[in-house]
Amino acid sequence: MRVLLSTIGTRGEVQPMVALATALRELGHEARLCVPPDFREWIEGMGFPVVPIGPELRPVASAAPRVQGPPTPDQRRRMLEGTIAVQFATIPAAAEGCDVIVGGGAMSIAARSVAERMGIGYVYVSYCPVTLPSPHHAPLPIWEQGQGPADAPAGNRALWAEDARRWNDMAGAALNAHRASDGLAPVADIRGHMFTDRPWLAADPALGPWPEPADNGVVQTGAWILPDRRPLPPELDKFLDDGEPPVCVGFGSVHAPRDIARATAGAARALGRRVIVLRGWAGLSPADDGPGCLAIDEADQQALFPRVAAVVHHGGAGTTTAAALAGAPQVVVPQHYDQHYWARRVVDLGIGTAHPPVAPTAESLTAALRRVLHPGVAARARAVAGEVRTDGAAAAARRLADMAGIAAERTFRA
The missing domain is CATH 3.40.50.2000 (Glycogen Phosphorylase B;)
Structure with a gap:
C-alpha cells in the first residue's frame, strides 16, 4: 500500500503525519508526504520522500502580528483561493501511484477532490475534538474574532450551520471551479466534503475525548505521537x-x-x-x-x-x-x-x-x-x-491497511 500524507500546516500538523508515516513503514507500507518546504530536510533525513507544497511557513509564523488585526473577509477569501489553487497544482503529482490520501488539518481543502479524480481512497484527520461538528461544542471562531461559545445544543447546531455557510461562501466558488476543470461535479457542502462523513480524530481519548457515542461517524484513533530518540544536547x-x-x-x-x-x-x-x-x-x-x-x-x-x-x-x-x-x-x-x-x-x-x-x-x-x-x-x-496512549499512529496505520485490503478485495471481485 502507498499512502500520501498531505497537510499545509505548521509542525503541529506535520509531525503527527510523520508519526503515521513511521507506523506505516513499520507495517511494510510506503508513505510519502506533501508538506510545506520548511520540513523537507527533516523528513527526508528520516527516509521518507517529500513533495513540498506552498511557501515556507516559518517567516510568517515567527513574525509579529499585523498591526491591522485579523484579515478581512475579502483577504480571507483570497487566501483560501490561493491555497486551493496550490493544492490542486501540487497534490495530484504527489499522489501518483498512491492508494489513499490522508488529508490533515482544516486547510486540507482540495485533497478529497484529487482523490476522487484519481479514483483512490481518502481520509480526513483532525487533531482536536472541537474542530469537528458536534452539538456538544461550538465551532472555533475562525471567521470572526470574538465569537463566543453557545451553551445549549440548539445554539451549537446553529453556530455549526453558520460555520458551514461561511465555508461555502469563502471557498465554494474556488473549489468547484477547480473541480469543474477536472470533470468533477460541484459540491454543495464544502466543509462536509472536506471532513467526509467519517473523519478521523488523532487526539488522545483521555486528554481530548470525542463527546458523542462512537457510532456517530468520528473515528478516534488516539494521538499520533512520533517517537523521538534524539539525545538531549x-x-x-x-x-x-x-x-x-x-x-x-x-x-x-x-x-x-x-x-x-x-x-x-x-x-x-x-x-x-x-x-x-x-x-x-x-x-x-x-x-x-x-x-x-x-x-x-x-x-x-x-x-x-x-x-x-x-x-x-x-x-x-x-x-x-x-x-x-x-x-x-x-x-x-x-x-x-x-x-x-x-x-x-x-x-x-x-x-x-x-x-x-x-x-x-x-x-x-x-x-x-x-x-x-x-x-x-x-x-x-x-x-x-499513565492514561495517555502512545499507540494512536499504529492504530491508524492498521486501520488504513484494513481499508486498503477491503478496497482491493472489492476490486478483485468486481
Whole structure:
C-alpha cells in the first residue's frame, strides 16, 4: 500500500503525519508526504520522500502580528483561493501511484477532490475534538474574532450551520471551479466534503475525548505521537543534572506574547526555580544572561519534559500531549484556534492551569506556577500520564491497511 500524507500546516500538523508515516513503514507500507518546504530536510533525513507544497511557513509564523488585526473577509477569501489553487497544482503529482490520501488539518481543502479524480481512497484527520461538528461544542471562531461559545445544543447546531455557510461562501466558488476543470461535479457542502462523513480524530481519548457515542461517524484513533530518540544536547543534559528540575517555557511555531521568556524566568526565580527557554519558531529571546537560565533552539520533548518541574506553553495539541505523557504540570497561555480548548482540558483534568486572557507578566506567571508546582497537581499529572496512549499512529496505520485490503478485495471481485 502507498499512502500520501498531505497537510499545509505548521509542525503541529506535520509531525503527527510523520508519526503515521513511521507506523506505516513499520507495517511494510510506503508513505510519502506533501508538506510545506520548511520540513523537507527533516523528513527526508528520516527516509521518507517529500513533495513540498506552498511557501515556507516559518517567516510568517515567527513574525509579529499585523498591526491591522485579523484579515478581512475579502483577504480571507483570497487566501483560501490561493491555497486551493496550490493544492490542486501540487497534490495530484504527489499522489501518483498512491492508494489513499490522508488529508490533515482544516486547510486540507482540495485533497478529497484529487482523490476522487484519481479514483483512490481518502481520509480526513483532525487533531482536536472541537474542530469537528458536534452539538456538544461550538465551532472555533475562525471567521470572526470574538465569537463566543453557545451553551445549549440548539445554539451549537446553529453556530455549526453558520460555520458551514461561511465555508461555502469563502471557498465554494474556488473549489468547484477547480473541480469543474477536472470533470468533477460541484459540491454543495464544502466543509462536509472536506471532513467526509467519517473523519478521523488523532487526539488522545483521555486528554481530548470525542463527546458523542462512537457510532456517530468520528473515528478516534488516539494521538499520533512520533517517537523521538534524539539525545538531549550535552549543555542541556548537564544543566538538568546540575540542580533541581527547572521550569521550561516554549511556544512552538506560534507567535509568543512579548517578553514571555523574561516573565517566566522572573516567575521561576521568585519560586526558587531555574528556567529553560525553548526558542523554537516563536523565536523566544533568552530571558537574560543570569545564572539558572538556559536558552536552546529546540529539544526532544519526550526526553526533556519528564525532567522539568513544569511546562509553560501555548497549548498546541502536540505540546499538551507531550507534557501530559511526561507527567509534567502545565501552565497554558493560549493564543488562538484550538489552544483555548486544550487549556480548558488541562484545567478540567487537574494537571495544570490556564493563564487568563491578558498579557502574561512575571507576577501572573508566578501565581500560575505556584498553583501547578503544588504537590497535588504534580501527583495528578503523573496519574494522568499513565492514561495517555502512545499507540494512536499504529492504530491508524492498521486501520488504513484494513481499508486498503477491503478496497482491493472489492476490486478483485468486481
